[in-house]
Amino acid sequence: MVISIIRTIIMYIVVLFAVRFMGKRQVGQMQPYEFVITLIIAEMGIISMENNDVPMIDSFIPIVTLLLLQFSISYFSLKSQRFHQFVSGKPEILIRNGKIEEKVLKDTLISINDLMERLRIDGYFDIKGIQYAILETSGEISIIPKSDEKPITLKDLKINAAQEKIPITLVIDGKIQKENLKKAGYNETWLYQNLGIRSDKKLKTILFAELDGDGNFYCQRRMEEKI
Secondary structure (H helix, E strand, O other), X not given: OHHXXXXXXXXXXXXXXXXXXXXXOOHHHOOHHHHXXXXXXXXXXXXXXXXXXXXXXXXXXXXXXXXXXXXXXHHHHHHOHHHHHHHHOOOEEEEEOOEEOHHHHHHHOOOHHHHHHHHHHOOOOOHHHEEEEEEOOOOOEEEEEOHHHOOOOOOOOOOOOOOOOOOEEEEEOOEEOHHHHHHHOOOHHHHHHHHOOOOHHHHHHEEEEEEOOOOOEEEEEOOOXXX
């Protein structure tokens, strides 16, 4: 049992490192070859976890080989547009000037219902108002509305507005984010005053606290605590 636990921990670290080496992408943003390699690496890890009779080196070698393969494919994809299209495909236009490209839908095996659902999720309910809907190589659909359908911005109204800053998280689940607090230019005394507490013993009552993009302090206490 102990051996199984140790093997599991080791393979978890190896697979985690391998996936991390491949880059920070969500599953839906992966190219087809990246997704396939990720699945195979995970499967190799499971084999070593489940079967103690299989030497771990038998999983390490294929995983390293797959990583080298992924790195090579990524490298040559950067160097050659033709090679990139071969392994990843190319974007396809599903809607052009408010009209569905029926042949493209058939070629990409996307039904009209699936397309309409995706449009609704992105807040578009009228096909006529869409200039282009493009199926990206990652499987995501990019939507470009017609000019008269685009939402009005402050720039359109010629209104100058200050650039909003990134919110700074100060407390998460009762723990002070000390590095963020330092970057914000404040100390723990200031934080305690704004939280309405006197010591770190009361921090456990704080679920979340931050400085928003405008520099305003926001705090949310745990549900069992009075706000």
